[in-house]
Amino acid sequence: MIYRFRVILDVDTDVFRDIEVESHINLEDFHKCISTSFGFNGEEMASFYKSDEDWNQGEEYSLFDTEGDTPVMADTILESVMDEDNRHFLYVYDFYNMWTFFVDLKEIAPEVEGVSYPHILASHGFVPADAPEKNFVAEDFDEFDSEFNDFEFDQDEFDEYHGYSEDEYYS
Template structure:
């Protein structure tokens, strides 16, 4: 079986790649297909994370097991795509280069039969240009505001006289 994925860069601009890959391939094969599709060298650390419909990050599946307890972490080269993704569990998060934190939302779009003569993985479609630097991650949950803390404690950052600290402490 062939899995067709849409891999979306988590940014304000529309940047995504549609990739076909065999369900029996490993997540390492998929990692290599993603890095090639987006023009990365592939030398940086990366991990897939299982995810639910709300895109919440769950179990990590790493490129290498760097945990303190060997074997405690699933690794990409030992994990088949079909063991992580199914018609019911369609979403994953992929993070490439933990210093830059390139974050991708990966979703299974379709399951199909392999086409005779087609070589997989296959980049079906590419849209958008990848930016020079990884987009800044926004860690606010839906409905959160930057000033919730200020409102909760009735603080006004512009009201220096009542902030209870000496602004010239140094």
């Protein structure tokens, strides 16, 4: 089977590629296809993340084995992690610049005889010279204050420790 994707670069202008790949390739080959279709050399660190329709980041598939529990792209077949019910990936290329892509499975179709895969169906827009700055927003952890109050203490608790005096330390 063939998977038809729209891969959208997360920048201010419209930059996307429509790509067809065979469903039985591994994620490392898919990574190479995406990175080269956008003009990158494919040699930087990268990861795929399962995602939902709201583009929330899920399970990671890393390019390199990090000796942890993270599955590796080379060992993960595309059709084993993406199907009719699981149609979205986030793809991050070059962890220094954090190029981020939205990978959306648009269609599953039979192979077309005479077509060589991977196949770029459409290419729109140009990759900017510099990656956009990412603003990561932390969750509001105030709701945990009552559960995790390890840092609540009485200032007088520390007066007894070794006769410590800030005046002596900073003089």
